[in-house]
Amino acid sequence: MLKGFRKIQQDIEAVGIIALVLVTTYLAMELKIFDRENLITWATQGSQASQIEVIFVLVGFLLLLVFVPISWVSAAAAIIFGLSGIRYLVLAATASALVAFCFARRYKDRFQAVFWEKYHRKKRKKDLEEIYEGLESHGFAYVLFLRTAPVVPYSLGNYIFGLSYVSFKDFALATLIALPLGQGINIYFFDKALRFGESPGDALVAAGIKGAYLLIIFLWSRRSRYGLDHETP
16 A cells, blocks of 8 residues: 555645746747746736736746756846735745745655756856855754855756755755845845836945845854855846
8 A cells, every 4th residue: 555655645646846847948948948038028028917926926837847047037027016016926835945945845856956957057156066065064054054145046046056965944044044035135226127217226225235235145154164156046
């Protein structure tokens, strides 16, 4: 009976993976989700659609699962919803992070080489071994640092953490702390920048807040033992 249950579980997981691949293929072909300009255009045109909040969360969730930069999704949230886009972006990004982490942890042996190749496809100053050593040595503090600083791309980082020694609790807590703060500042900046002509002062304040946030991260990295090598978030 136990073997039968495991077989059903494996079949369900296989169907889920196939469904994700098919949905991703559709989004890539029809919505061209890996084209930033096309994604922003879609967001602008769809801003008046009914139930756009639900659609945005679901699409954002899928986009972040397939490594679309979170900065693109943040920009779309600012365009569609303004400052209220923070809540929808955080919801989509948090759900995506938890699912990606669990997927990587569940299929660690099967997909470790895939994510390793994905990470090192681009030349980076920090390799995965160095990141894993930092996670093992510093624990939650290093997880929070990596979630806050633009060291590892957000979407890819979700899988990288799942392959590491990090506990689900530490990963979830660090994400819930860093994500609303960092992306909240980003969406605030995008929203005010889009309305620069209406209120230049607000746009300058937003730019100052974003600059101060990046400066704090930089100073944190200089005072810590972690180091900071910037990547696209």
